[in-house]
Amino acid sequence: MLSFTKKQSGFTLIELLVVVAIIGLLSSVVMASLNSARAKARDAKRKVELKQIQAALEIYYNDNNAYPVVGTWWGLSVNGGSKTTSGANAYIPGLTPTYIPTLPADPSGVTTGWSGYLYRSNGSQYKLLSHATGPESFPGAGQPFYDPVRPTWAWMLCNGEPACSTW
Numbered sequence: 001m002l003s004f005t006k007k008q009s010g011f012t013l014i015e016l017l018v019v020v021a022i023i024g025l026l027s028s029v030v031m032a033s034l035n036s037a038r039a040k041a042r043d044a045k046r047k048v049e050l051k052q053i054q055a056a057l058e059i060y061y062n063d064n065n066a067y068p069v070v071g072t073w074w075g076l077s078v079n080g081g082s083k084t085t086s087g088a089n090a091y092i093p094g095l096t097p098t099y100i101p102t103l104p105a106d107p108s109g110v111t112t113g114w115s116g117y118l119y120r121s122n123g124s125q126y127k128l129l130s131h132a133t134g135p136e137s138f139p140g141a142g143q144p145f146y147d148p149v150r151p152t153w154a155w156m157l158c159n160g161e162p163a164c165s166t167w
Helices: 013-064
Strands: 070-075 117-121 126-131 154-158
Touching (some): 013 117, 013 126
Antiparallel strands (some): 070 117, 117 126
16 A cells, blocks of 8 residues: 655744844844944045045135134034034134035034034134044044044044144
């Protein structure tokens, strides 16, 4: 007599769990790499934008024999006075639109606390600050954009003392 056996096909629960775990692990590695690449792109954009502002400030100085004067730190952030990127309330007064079409906003889009670009000047010196993305992106002493006052949270461009080392 012939006997028919039914062959079961498909995956066991253990096999499915292993596959799901592997996919989850791979996706977390990809996301970490993607986030790191985004942070590096934001930091690269910050460097370019700080240099653009610096160039506009130097042209302004050549025309006016002084940098735009502000009493304290001005920026787009709440603590920087919630200024704008152009017009009468710009975070660097008098620079737009003659010397730069519009002032850049930090690529992170964050405007809480002291975040974003900040500017301070007494007319003869100025200092530009930008918050960097993370500890791995901060410049060290002697490197471009290093801020001795804020070595673990900001980059800076300045044009002399006391702005560079004490503001």
